[in-house]
Amino acid sequence: MTHSPLYRPQGLQLKALYRHGDLTGIEHLDSDPGKPPYLRGPYTNMYTHKPWTIRQYSGFADAKLPNQRLRQSLAEGAQGLSVAFDLPTHRGYDSNDSHCAADVGKAGVAIDSVEDMLELFDGIALDRVSVSMTAVLPVLAAFIVAAQERGIAMEQLSGTIQNDILKEFMVRNTYIFTPEPSLRICTDVIEYLARHMPRFNPISVSGYHFQEAGADPILELALTLLNARTYVEQARLRGLDVNAFCSRMSFFFGVGNDFFTEVAKLRAARVLWNEISEQLGSDNPSARAMRMHCQTSGWTLCAQEPMNNVVRTTAQAMAAVFGGTQSLHTNAWDEALALPSESSARLASNTQQILQAETGLCNVIDPWAGSYMMESLTATVCREVRACIARIDGEGGVVAAINNGSISMMIHAQAVQTQARLDSGELRRVGEKTARATSQALHTTHSVESFLVRQRQIHRLKQLRIRRDEAKVQAHLQALTHSARSGQGNLLELSIAAISARATVGECTKALEKAWPRHRQAPAFLPDGYGSLAPDRLVGQRFVNVLHTFRHSMAGRHRYCSENSARMAMTADSA
16 A cells, blocks of 8 residues: 655655754754743643643533533543533624524534523532633623632632634634724733733633644644734733733644644744744743643544544644643544534543553653654744744734735635645545445434524523613623723723623623624635646546535534634625
8 A cells, every 4th residue: 555645835844764964953952841942841840740631622502511511521530621612602692693593502502691601610610620711702701700609709710711813814713803803802801811810811822723724734833923922912012011921821733643743843833932922022931931732633533434533633642742732632533523422522531541641651751852853843843934924924914914815815725735635645534435334423423402502592591681680781781882982991891790780792792893893704715726736537526525625624524613614604694
């Protein structure tokens, strides 16, 4: 059987044999973990002192069922929680809104008010368990209010909010407003958490979604670092201390099948962030240490012979560990088909526990250090990423490149190129050409009855509105609108007050819409991008498949990246 080489961007072609000479001119070979430039990890002892955190991403339907799954996850060894919200919640719609009727509870848990958040975290010690979430402004407010109403002060809460709005305009598309007011919201969150919630990280800058959408490792890392740089610049304009902010930033990367390159990418990311944060004014070395969460790849999962995904996920998890991640989510084998079942979610978590307890991976810090191949590859990644950042800066920076569409087109071009190589057979996924075992696996997967979830949420919203003080709610919503228009006040602080009075997520969003209309962004595609790469015999045969795969595979067969397609449908409904 012939070996199918992985496609690599220019400059990342691996050699068959590396020698000592490949280390010539490479810096930092003798650096220590826990010290700049953090090539070998952000902490001195790394996993020899404490293993990475097992942090599984979970959420579906209404709040009652995910609460049971979160409790089960903690009982089975999870050390932190990562909560998925459904598409309407991300887009600032209540579940009774007609724009999102088909999506309630589908790709995450539906949150309309603080009542849902209270139910979601019922029985979970939020003062002892860290919580990671990707949330819009009023959803974070609901989390804070829910904790307060259970007697937990916001100062006691620990975790991370993703709060990375720029990547939404590049790939994920669950933005609400244009980039400029969106950055205002992002920075208001950063400012409020810096002042009131010292244990809660105000931002996690994501590269994962770039990889899921089709970006290669160089573009994924370059865009992540550019976005992070922009957030530091925004924080600095607010007068926030750069060292304090950088020390509480975290990063989120995808880890795919290209094992050696993924390890090198994570090692290079720390070196590059040390450089960038120092240039931004961080003069405290420990503040420049990049801390990251990783997740195994969704788009590499196959619906055909899906048990093969267990092997893929395990190899990707090992790459994340060799790269020095601080926390990790491992995908369940059936996520190419549906929401993970209880048994597949347990196996995904157990995969990490086996790596921690049975393999010895935690016993040696950065075991790839000094490798001819790995050190050379890491240095190459650094060089290529610097060049990519320089090209985007040459266009006027990341916001200008978002507005002119060039970043989206770069990712789209790489996605199409990868799809053409998959269809031509140059890239291969074992078992993808057979349907064996797929139908049997479908019977074991978990599905959500969106209609029933929506009906329950509608009932809860009606009850909430009956019980609340309507005049008080409207006063708080008007204060949100005024703040958006005037630029005065902190939007998270005002959202907390509104949510506490029992305003809903959708009502808070509509209050902001009075100042900032919802943003519409037409998708753009490369004409002949696929046909110019694939063999002629495939162009007609694969045309329908390419459209399907671009929406579902490269935007993610994995459930948490399927929001692109759903969002486009919602936009069409509301246009």
